[in-house]
Amino acid sequence: MTNADRAALRASADSVLARLVGDATGAARLREDQWRAIEALVADKRRALVVQRTGWGKSAVYFVATSLLRARGSGPTVIVSPLLALMRNQVAAAARAGISARTINSSNTEEWETVQAEVAAGEVDVLLVSPERLNNPDFRDQVLPQLAAATGLLVVDEAHCISDWGHDFRPDYRRLRTMLADLPAGVPVLATTATANARVTADVAEQLGTGAGTDALVLRGALDRESLSLSVLQLPNAAHRLAWLGDHLGELPGSGIIYTLTVAAAEEITAYLRQCGYPVASYTGRTENADRQQAEDDLLANRVKALVATSALGMGFDKPDLGFVVHLGSPSSPIAYYQQVGRAGRGVDHAEVLLLPGKEDEAIWQYFASVAFPPEEQVRRTLDVLAHAGRPLSLPAMEPLVDLRRTRLETMLKVLDVDGAVKRVKGGWISTGEPWVYDSDRYAWVARQRAAEQQAMRDYASGTGCRMEFLRRQLDDEEAAPCGRCDNCAGPRFDDKVSTAALDGARGELGRPGVEVEPRKMWPTGLSAVGVDLKGRIPAGETARPGRALGRLSDIGWGNRLRPLLAAQAPDAPVPDDVTNAVVTVISDWAKGPGGWASGSPEAAPRPVGVVTVASRRRPQLVHSLGSRIAEIGRMPLLGTVTYAPGTKDLRISQTNSAQRVKALHEALVVEPALADALASAGGPVLLVDDLSDTGWTLAVAARLLRRAGAEGVFPLVLAVQA
Missing domain, CATH: 3.40.50.300 (P-loop containing nucleotide triphosphate hydrolases)
Known part of the structure; x- marks a missing residue:
């Protein structure tokens, strides 16, 4: 040419x-x-x-x-x-x-x-x-x-x-x-x-x-964004961070995005900001496609002050006049952080970028790190299952055989597909028979990189040097230099003051106890493959009723109180008084709510006549004391415990795979004759008390046993749900 x-x-x-x-x-x-x-x-x-x-x-x-x-x-x-x-x-x-x-x-x-x-x-x-x-x-x-x-x-x-x-x-x-x-x-x-x-x-x-x-x-090219002014504001707790938004969101330029680390936090923040009078919309992985598109359109047209979003919004939003990006909670990677804040200030001279880090951030990082590429034993197990299947296996068919949660299994299979060890075909996945090597050095290196990125985010939040220069150096930008605009270069633009009214409102929103626990209604697919004769819809006479939890582990309200209490390394101890009092409030609100036993409505459920606990291998004092206190305060008998059959207390129960978990629980949990007699004498529904529901299957299996033993209904009550 x-x-x-x-x-x-x-x-x-x-x-x-x-x-x-x-x-x-x-x-x-x-x-x-x-x-x-x-x-x-x-x-x-x-x-x-x-x-x-x-x-x-x-x-x-x-x-x-x-x-x-x-x-x-x-x-x-x-x-x-x-x-x-x-x-x-x-x-x-x-x-x-x-x-x-x-x-x-x-x-x-x-x-x-x-x-x-x-x-x-x-x-x-x-x-x-x-x-x-x-x-x-x-x-x-x-x-x-x-x-x-x-x-x-x-x-x-x-x-x-x-x-x-x-x-x-x-x-x-x-x-x-x-x-x-x-x-x-x-x-x-x-x-x-x-x-x-x-x-x-x-x-x-x-x-x-x-x-x-x-x-x-x-x-x-160079990665400086001359329109962005980066700041970090350290506040004492989640209520102060939420209150700060309530007081100052209106002062931020134009419309923007408030990023959170979890769906629960996004929903909490959205509810609070709406109570403060701000037009905001939630945008998460749970948001329906039509609602997502409406939220995007509303932000583009400046009909909302902000989208409160998880990484479901992520990198992909094109609004040149986006005036601010606030992170309530710190991402685990400075590179991901740079990507998200880069949505702001593309078509305006000035945009504010503010990070409000929280103590709960590290626990959320650890959770996401736990779903990395599986260990070699599980990968080999999956390859063996496919090699001996003799036909394509779908994810639901494979899941009960390999003890992996479906989303993690699918991601692993995609990696194996790229490596040539498996192939996706009509009807599922097959083994190619090609040799495959577990690249442990590479996976370990990636894990070390993730840890280094987390440390970099700690350094970013606490550092006294130029924030834009820090991010640019994380991206190996050779032209990185002090920006002259961030809070460390030009001085803070935001103070940490919050009004009493905003703080009271934030504490009320975050301190409001109670999350509905939806019962399991269908058995997981593939149970017959692991020797359990259960399938399809759980019969109405064997299901639990909708239950309640004090909070979600992923939220920034009660989640912050419950995470240390339920952590793997936490000592077993009786339930604290503040937690007991909050659980009592949950029960009271539950009873008076729509369909509750104290609601007075024609469709009101019958009042529980007793309390049953679930045997706990990790926190027996906590669960027993919680059941005892609820029985005492509610003036109901503590009827007994759904316990483990002899020889099964040390049985491994999968934390990730539904079919494997149900199989283990089906074999292990029992209602002993004394509890069955107590249920018959009580003659009514019971509260089923446990510490944590991560998948819902322990409650489902225990409720089935109780219903079959004579309980007229089962109301699950737990301290926390994992979601």
Whole structure:
């Protein structure tokens, strides 16, 4: 291509950019590195890796390149992205530039056939695909080969997800290597990310063929965000942090995002801020797709002051005028933190970024770390099960045989699939028979990296140096220097004062005891495979009623009080008075609530006539004292304990796999004759008392035993639920 041709191409690229950003004057111009990437893709048909800060304009590169390539007769652009929210934003952005974009992801299954037909007909310029689609058997075997053959440009968005050294590893992304191998010669490839340090960049480059030794362009820019003012505010407890938001949220510029570490915290914060009069919406993994889209639309239109979000919102939200990002609770990785705060200040001169760390953060980090890649014994067990199955096994069929929770099992299988040891086919998963090595050194190194990232977040929160420089150095930004804007450079912009009214309101919200415990209604699939003759819906005469817990371990109210009490290393001791008093309040509210035995309504449940405890191997004093106190205060007899059969007290009970857990509990728990006689004499429903419900299966099995022994109803009551 001659210099004149390249100049004409540059003019066309700037014209597309102007349409993309809505510049009617046509004055918009690409950044020099944006143009270098587009030139490499369109003129030279090269591969490129772009590591640039959020807001730099990476999406402009692939949309402009798409327009130019389509004008020259190339096939559609395929963008692989994990960000459903960003997909919706990008479809709208593409339309402004005259680009037809469609998506295939988990939220629009009803549209897949239509979209695929439109792609085949040449009516789609950009197809956004979630990484999970890449290993769906039908999509992988039927759609993907045709798509790879027709693709004019492949874009890997959020490319750090391809590396398990990164903060957001997603094994589905590894399938891209297969698609890359099937691309015709000369098809350009673009990988983009805002959060990759040197190690992750090298790993991504190697996997995508954009590394050393290739004719690829690597553009890595400085990561400073001049619009962001970073601050950390240390407050004494969760109530003070919530009260601070109640007092000061209105002072933050524009609208923004409040990130939390758990769903429970997001719901608590949303409820409190609404009571304070703020228009806010919750956005978590439990939020329905329609509600998510409504929340996104409301934030884009500034109809809400903030979305209170977990990482379900994550990286993927495109609102250039986002005025603030507040984290109530510290993420475990400075790289993930940089990614999330980067949503703010993209189209405004100033945006506030504030971290409010909490003491509970570390416990939440530990929980997420506990679901890392399983130990070799469990992996080998899974491979053996598949090797001897003689047929494809679905996740529900496999789960009871390998003692892994389904989500963790699925993630492990995806890694094994990428490694070539298993394959997903119609009907489930099969073993390939290929040799496989457990890379213990790599997994241990990743674990050490996670620990180092956690320490870095502690250092960030407590450090006295420039906060932006700290984050940039975590991302190996060689140009990192003091920003002059953060609280350590320019002085604090926020004080720790909260009003008495806000603090009282926050304490009331966080101190309000009581969480409904929904009973199990269906037995887990696959019990017959482990020798238990239970399946389907639990009969009405054997189920528990809806129960109550004092709080969730993951919340920032009672969770902060209960976590130390129920920690694995905590000493066993009688239940503390403050906890007892709160449980009594829960029972009182429960009894007077809708359908409660003291509600006076026609459909009121009968009043419990006694208390039964569940035998505890770890905290027998705690559980027994809780049952005794409730019986004493409620003037009911303590009828006895659902205990362990002789010889089963040391039986291993799975903490992760439902079928294995039910099998062990089915064999171990018994209602002894003395308790059965007491139930018959009491003649009514009972309160079933335990310390913790993490899966609900202990309560379900114990309730079944009690109902079969003569209890007319079972009301579960626990100190905490794990969710």
